[in-house]
Amino acid sequence: MIITTTPFIEGKKIVDYKGIVFGEVISGVDFIKDFAAGLTNFFGGRSGSYEGELIEARQNALRELEMRAKNMGANAVVGVDVDYEVLGSANNMLMVTASGTAVIVE
Numbered sequence: 001m002i003i004t005t006t007p008f009i010e011g012k013k014i015v016d017y018k019g020i021v022f023g024e025v026i027s028g029v030d031f032i033k034d035f036a037a038g039l040t041n042f043f044g045g046r047s048g049s050y051e052g053e054l055i056e057a058r059q060n061a062l063r064e065l066e067m068r069a070k071n072m073g074a075n076a077v078v079g080v081d082v083d084y085e086v087l088g089s090a091n092n093m094l095m096v097t098a099s100g101t102a103v104i105v106e
Contacts, residue, residue: 001066002076002105009076009105018072018102023065025057026087026095053094058082061098074102 002009061082069077080100087093 001069001074003062003066003080003100004076004078005080007079009078012076012105014076014078014103015106016104018069018074018104021065021069021072021074021077021100021102023061023063023068023098024095025061025064025097026093027053027057027060028088028093054084054096057094057096058098061096065098065100069100069102072102074104076103076105077101078103 002012008014062080065077065080077100080098083097083099085095085097087095
């Protein structure tokens with residue numbers, strides 16, 4: 001399946017629009033990751049633990065988007081947008097939402 005942020009796919013013709021499709025993931029950040037990120041914040045540098053969590057959440061949201069598009073009968077998703085949000089009373093939850101338009105291309 002082709003998944004792209006562009007509104008069209010070069011060399012392909014969109015023959016049917018199936019509708020808007022979403023993939024959402026909410027993941028918690030555990031104490032160990034939070035502690036490691038705190039050390040990184042204190043000493044400087046990149047937070048590998050948070051980056052890993054972010055990458056995994058994004059990949060899962062895109063996989064869910066693809067699965068839902070397939071269930072709609074689509075073979076591509078165009079106009080994909082990925083949004084990130086921090087949730088929870090302690091800001092310890094990460095929400096990643098991927099959305100786009102499920103289409104059939106030939």
